[in-house]
Amino acid sequence: MDTALRSRATDVFGWHLRPEQETVIDAVLARRDALAVMPTGSGKSAIYQVAGLALDGVLVVVSPLVALQEDQVVGLEDHPDAPRAVTINATRARRDLDEAWDAVESGAARYVFLAPEQLAKDDVVERLRTAGVALVTVDEAHCVSSWGHDFRPDYLVLGEVIERLGRPPVLAMTATGSSPVRSEIVERLGMRDPLVLATGFDRPELRLEVVRHTDDDAKRQAVAEQVGALDGAGIVYVATRAETLEYADALVEEGRRAAPYHAGLRVRDREAVHHAFRDGEVDVVVATSAFGMGIDKPDVRFVVHADVPESVDAYYQEVGRAGRDRQPGLATLHYRAEDLGLRRFFASGGPRPASLRAVFDAVPADGSVARSDLPAASGLSGRTAGRAANALVDAGVLVDERDGLARAAGAPASADAAVRAASERAEDRERIEESRIAMMRRFAETDECRRQFLLGYFGDELPEPCGNCDTCTSGSADETHAADGSHDAEWPPDAEVEHTEWGRGTVMSTEDDRLTVFFESAGYRTLALTDVVERKLLERV
Incomplete structure (x- = not known):
């Protein structure tokens, strides 16, 4: 990273950046998209804040919670020489919002914090585009992934919004991004040749x-x-x-x-x-x-x-x-x-078929309908219409475009077929959630090192038991965990595989007698290595 910027980061914020932070900053300053997967407390916020010292224009920071947005603003205000930050959200009084927009449009504010639902509003996107956006930062980016544990449909609009803002560089950040989640973040946000930096998931303290x-x-x-x-x-x-x-x-x-x-x-x-x-x-x-x-x-x-x-x-x-x-x-x-x-x-449930049908019918075959007009067009409440629309977008039936929701290319022609597609997608998600619950049971009931299990779930590895969990302390942790390593070379973490029944998947971890794989249609599955070998259940792809 440029020596002058490194010095300025120290002068303004008092920070001495770590190499991985500087690597991501260098990428976004070179107008390259970047995905940073870093543990909680590792200084992800410092990346966009320091980048803001060097970029010319507005930095949009998408954050799911108002309280988090306000905390970030307060944190920046604690540094008198830092650029100004404002929040744009529905909880602010009209006068406060007007002042925030004045600061953005006059160039007085550099950082703009808002929730994804704000970016579903055409006027918000247009005002930001006119102000000139230098970087879009998506915090808690796992929320954009259908495979992520905290999927938030409001995040689905972001890929299209980024294009409407003039396609500035995109910085996505998360603390929980397994390989399938990382891949979908890149796809959903329309990231181009991004730097993907994952620093490991271990929190040994x-x-x-x-x-x-x-x-x-x-x-x-x-x-x-x-x-x-x-x-x-x-x-x-x-x-x-x-x-x-x-x-x-x-x-x-x-x-x-x-x-x-x-x-x-x-x-x-x-x-x-x-x-x-x-x-x-x-x-x-x-x-x-x-x-x-x-x-x-x-x-x-x-x-x-x-x-x-x-x-x-x-x-x-x-x-x-x-x-x-x-x-x-x-x-x-x-x-x-x-x-x-x-x-x-809690894992079950979704929009009712009647709601899905009403929203699909409200979107013309050769046009679009603004999300704000969807309740009136469908005869549903705003919340119900929004959930149904998000389910249809998630299923690839509808797409968010500049003028609103439209039918996707190759989408079903009939409402019944659209409902089936959305219902099948919802069933996939329910199977995935069920598999996550099963993995949680395995974590709670294992006699092996809990940290090894936890890191393996995310595709990370710890060669030896950690010594800082209850199973290690009690002596029950299996110290022969993946001891010979003979299967690791054949089925390494992140390897793409094909299962005879469940289709395409990604290897998450290999233990001495079993393999954990995430399948797009079936979620997390643990397979006995003897079955994998003898019955030829998997092929590398």
């Missing part, structure tokens, strides 16, 4: 442990007692909104300053909890998965799961919020096998 339970009441008591005895700030993740209140009350009785958090709270109440936790006024937040994405608090000492997460991806994302200061952190999962049934319930 985090101790991983699982506590098994058979009785729900005993589990609840164990969670309250453990968290009540832990020092420092932490997060307790639960499955339902009601449990946020129940566990928070129990922790208050244990003497902790605890607060509940879930998506059903009013925006100002959620923001109050977020800020109180950030500022040290609350010790423990008891939350559903709605809390924590991009949370900017380096001294979280523990993350406790009172309920099993829906996937290993979600688990990794959530425990990664501990120990971001690189000091020791604790990740405890309180596991009861019966809780997996609740996750299966």
Whole structure:
């Protein structure tokens, strides 16, 4: 990286950049797209912030949460010499929005933070295009991937929006990007010959442990007692909104300053909890998965799961919020096998066939309809129409174009065929979610090194047991894990394979007696190596 820019980054932000950060910065300054897959707390935000010191124009930062956007703005404001940053979102008063747009259009603001749903508005895209966009940064980019654990259909518009903005360079960032997810991020965002930099998924400072339970009441008591005895700030993740209140009350009785958090709270109440936790006024937040994405608090000492997460991806994302200061952190999962049934319930569901049919019929065969006009055209509520439209886009039936939603080239001609295509896609997604739950069970019930399992799930490798998880401490971790390495050469991580029944897939990890593969139509599957060899189940492609 240019010496002058390196010095300026130190002068403005006080940062000494790591080589991997500089590599990505160099790429975007050379107008090359880049995908950065880096662990939580590794300084992904510094990449676009430093690039903003050298680029001429507006830096659009797409972020899924208003609280995260505001935290990033506050962080930039803490550096007086940093370029100005503003947020554009639906929670801001009209006067504040007008001031933000004035700053963007006059060149006074360099960084613009907004949610993907803002970019579905034609006027927002046009105003940004006129202002001149130098870089589009997509934070939490795994949200754009159908294979990702936190798929958000609002992200599907981004590829088309990037083109409308004049096709500036694209920087995508995530902490959880397995090989299939990385490939789809590149495809969905229309990235061209991107630099793909994955620095590894290991967080060695985090101790991983699982506590098994058979009785729900005993589990609840164990969670309250453990968290009540832990020092420092932490997060307790639960499955339902009601449990946020129940566990928070129990922790208050244990003497902790605890607060509940879930998506059903009013925006100002959620923001109050977020800020109180950030500022040290609350010790423990008891939350559903709605809390924590991009949370900017380096001294979280523990993350406790009172309920099993829906996937290993979600688990990794959530425990990664501990120990971001690189000091020791604790990740405890309180596991009861019966809780997996609740996750299966959450994994099911999708738009109804009647809603899919109404939206398909509302889009003319030889024209388009603006998303804002879709509720009136389909006779559905805005939320229902939006979900159905996103499902049809995800299935390749509809596409987002400059003038609105249109039928994709080669799309089914009839509504019935369109509904079948979307339903089949939804069934694929449900199978994938089921497979993620099965992998979560394997993680919770394994006797092998948990860190080796976790890294293998993401296609990363750890040659030896980590020594910092409960199975290593107890001595149950299998130290012969992939000991001879004889199968690694034949089925290495990221190898593309073809299965006789499940079709195309990507090898995620190879152990001494089994292989884990992600299949596009069937999700994660664990295959016995003896079956793979003797029955010729897989071929390299």
